[in-house]
Each structure stands twice: as structure tokens, then as C-alpha cells.
């Protein structure tokens with residue numbers, strides 16, 4: 001057996017590609033990152049060039065190896081984590097993509113989704129996939145490509161093409177076109193996968209008009225996915241972990257017990273609550289998803305997705321220009337007049353869970369002559385906290401057990417003021433881990449599980465350390481009256 005103990009993670013996200021090296025105690029040793037160009041060919045359309053993604057991925061892996069001063073032969077295993085749902089179709093012979101990747105945020109297939117909902121298909125789709133019919137997921141993106149790229153359907157039917165989410169595309173390229181596979185967490189976001197039977201679903205393939213020949217094999221999140229082509233990094237590296245980024249963060253946050261919840265605050269916010277072996281069907285418009293599938297055992301989660309979190313702070317900086325850096329919001333919020341009841345509802349592109357209101361638009365309520373940048377900044381941070389409470393309330397209404405501590409990560413959690421307000425508004429303690437890169441850590445941990453660097457989820461949980469705990473301090477009366485104000489503000493922006 002090899003003596004290599006370091007772990008490599010590729011984190012291919014919406015706005016950047018990163019690679020990180022971790023030691024066998026989950027401590028970061030080196031990393032590299034490259035920003036990813038975004039393409040907006042029409043209003044509501046978002047695309048990525050997969051050749052950018054491929055070139056950057058290879059580049060950041062080389063950069064991370066060099067920054068950590070390790071060689072490919074020192075790496076015990078590689079884990080891949082990725083922006084989810086983003087759809088790629090490529091030619092099996094040449095490996096060339098037939099079109100740019102259609103990104104999860106892309107709304108071009110919304111008319112098809114509306115039609116399918118009108119025709120009454122949503123209950124069946126939700127029962128099998130845990131998802132609500134929305135252009136967010138891969139199925140209608142594939143359908144759009146097959147309909148709109150000339151000759152594609154015929155080529156797909158002849159078995160010449162392969163579909164994959166970004167993990168799957170990278171796996172194909174990294175293995176030199178040898179492996180066409182994904183993991184159960186990514187399959188669960190396509191809207192073609194039965195999360196209960198853990199299998200592609202014939203009826204869904206028919207409903208969306210997707211030929212089965214396009215689909216990858218689906219493996220555990222810790223599995224033998226193959227090895228990187230020896231020519232890429234100087235020696236083959238075993239690929240032993242794959243998970244979608246929010247699920248990888250759930251693993252990186254060691255949320256292994258039912259009832260544990262993590263929330264990631266980056267551009268958007270994605271909260272996942274582990275529900276154990278129980279695939280709870282949400283009656284409150286949350287998603288049911290695969291948290292991870294380890295050693296053949298599937299663990300499920302309820303997921304709430306908020307599309308605008310840190311993006312609202314970017315709006316304060318780039319749109320309103322009342323701050324010059326995101327970090328300034330902390331000082332401003334501290335200095336704000338707390339007696340002003342200002343509510344910012346950042347529904348810039350509609351509202352995500354649990355409202356799923358694509359037509360709602362943002363608003364600011366409660367302005368007076370005394371309102372200034374500090375009060376607006378404070379209300380913007382508060383909005384993220386209120387939206388998290390919306391998700392938590394929906395999860396509780398769905399029968400998820402009472403939450404004791406929320407584990408948080410993502411760029412926004414550098415803001416101590418926000419985390420205190422989050423604890424206050426939720427009435428739940430909030431904890432931030434030492435390793436901020438929980439998504440990459442989760443992918444590395446899955447690979448570490450398979451390679452034997454970590455002994456079971458308990459081994460991963462032992463390495464998790466808190467770097468700050470925020471206890472609720474607000475009175476119950478104040479919490480409820482502030483939250484009632486938020487609900488009223490949301491009601492006023494709903495379409």
C-alpha cells in the first residue's frame with residue numbers, strides 16, 4: 001500500500017475553480033484558485049465554457065501541488081466537488097462539448113417547466129426526485145439542448161453523446177475519456193433520478209425526452225471512480241470521492257447525525273438538514289435530496305436554497321456604492337440605529353425556498369429621513385438571517401427534529417455581527433469551523449474515507465473544530481416582533 005497521506009480536492013464552483021491539498025488531519029496545506037468567466041448570451045441565460053473549466057482545473061491542481069510542495073505521488077486520493085445541476089453534453093469519441101455548459105442559474109427552460117407543471121406532472125416528479133419542477137435542475141436543460149442544437153437528438157439516439165454534471169465531465173477528462181460516472185448526490189439534482197430506488201427513472205426519461213444512452217453510471221460518493229491520466233500531473237492520482245458542493249460542505253461540516261444542519265453563505269445560501277435514512281417529502285416547498293451515499297448507504301437531507309445572500313452585499317458595494325468592501329458591513333451594522341425598523345427584501349431574481357416566487361422583486365421598507373447607509377447595510381445582513389429562519393421554520397413544519405446548533409460556512413461568515421444576529425433571529429446557537437473551505441474539505445474527506453486516511457464518518461467528525469460559537473441573546477418578544485415585520489415585508493413583495 002502507498003504511504004501517501006495527503007488528499008487533494010477539486011472544487012469547481014460557479015464563479016471560480018479551486019484546488020486544495022489537505023493533510024491526513026484535514027488541515028489545509030496549499031491551494032490555488034482561478035476565477036471563471038461567465039457568459040450571458042440572453043437575459044436570464046447563463047453559460048460556462050467547459051474548455052475554460054477544464055484548463056483552469058488542470059491549472060489549479062498544478063498550482064495547489066506546487067504551493068503545498070507535494071508531488072502527485074504524495075496524494076493518497078482526489079475528491080471532486082462541483083457547482084450542481086450545470087449541464088454538459090459531449091461527444092464520446094472526441095470529448096468535445098456540443099454546446100457551452102448551461103449553468104444552474106439559467107432560466108431558458110422555464111416555459112417548458114411551466115407547461116409540465118400545468119399538465120400536472122409535479123407531484124410525480126417530487127415523489128420520485130424530491131425536487132420541484134424548475135429550470136434550476138438538469139432535466140429540462142438537457143431537453144432544451146436536444147431540441148435546439150441541430151442534429152443533437154439523432155446523435156444522442158445513436159449513442160454518440162454523453163451527458164454529465166461538471167463532476168462527471170471533469171471525471172471523463174481527468175481519466176482520459178475512460179470513465180463516464182457521477183455520484184448519487186449529483187444524480188439527485190438532475191430530476192431524472194429516483195432518490196428512493198437510487199436509479200435513473202424510465203418514466204422521467206420519457207417525460208423529459210432524454211435517451212438513456214446519454215446517462216452516466218451512478219456510484220457512491222466514496223467510490224473507485226478511476227485515476228487521473230498519468231500525463232496530467234506526473235503520476236496517476238486515484239479519484240475516490242465525488243459530491244455536489246452543498247453536500248460536500250455537509251460532509252466537511254461533519255453533519256452526520258439526523259437533525260444536524262449546515263448553512264453556506266456565499267453568493268447565495270444553501271441550508272441542508274440531515275434527515276438520516278428518512279427521505280422526508282416536504283409539504284413546505286423545500287427539496288429532498290441525497291446528503292451523501294457512503295459505502296452503499298444513502299443519507300438524505302432537506303434543502304432550502306436562497307438565491308441572494310452575499311450577492312446583496314455585492315449590491316451594496318457595486319450597485320448602491322455605499323461600501324467599498326464587503327467587510328465594511330460589519331462596522332456599519334454595529335453603528336446603525338437599531339430602533340429603525342428597516343427591512344430589505346433582496347428578491348432581485350425572485351424568491352427561492354420556501355416561496356419559489358420567480359416574479360417577486362426586491363424592496364426596502366421603513367425608510368425615514370434618519371435612514372442612512374448604516375441602517376441599509378444592517379437590514380441587508382438581517383435579511384439573510386430572516387431568510388434562514390424561513391428555511392428553518394419550513395424544515396420544522398416538515399417534521400425535522402429541533403435544531404440545537406447551526407454550523408455555518410462561506411465568505412459571509414467572516415462577519416461576526418451577522419452571525420450574532422443569525423443566532424438571535426433563529427433562537428439557535430451558530431458555530432463556525434476552523435477550516436473555512438468546508439466544501440473542499442468534504443470532497444477530500446470522502447476520498448480520504450475510501451483511501452483509508454479517515455476511518456468512517458467518525459474519523460472526519462473528530463477533525464472538525466469550532467472557531468467561534470454565537471449564542472442567542474435577544475429576548476423572545478423582540479425576536480418574534482422583528483420576524484413578524486420581515487414576514488409582512490415579504491408579503492408585500494410577493495406577486
Ligand SMILES: Nc1ncnc2c1ncn2[C@@H]1O[C@H](COP(=O)(O)OP(=O)(O)O)[C@@H](O)[C@H]1O
Pocket residue numbers: 013015016265266267268309310311312313314326327328329330410411412413414415
Ligand atoms: N465580511 C463580510 N461580510 C458580509 N459579506 C461578506 C463578507 N465577506 C465576504 N462577503 C460576501 O461573501 C460572498 C463571497 O463568499 P464565497 O463563499 O466566496 O462565495 P461563492 O463561493 O458563492 O463565490 C460575497 O458575496 C461577499 O459579498
Ligand SMILES: O=P(O)(O)OC[C@H](O)CO
Pocket residue numbers: 012013014015082083084085104244245246266267268
Ligand atoms: O458554486 P456555488 O457555490 O455557487 O454553488 C452552486 C450550487 O451548487 C447550485 O445548486
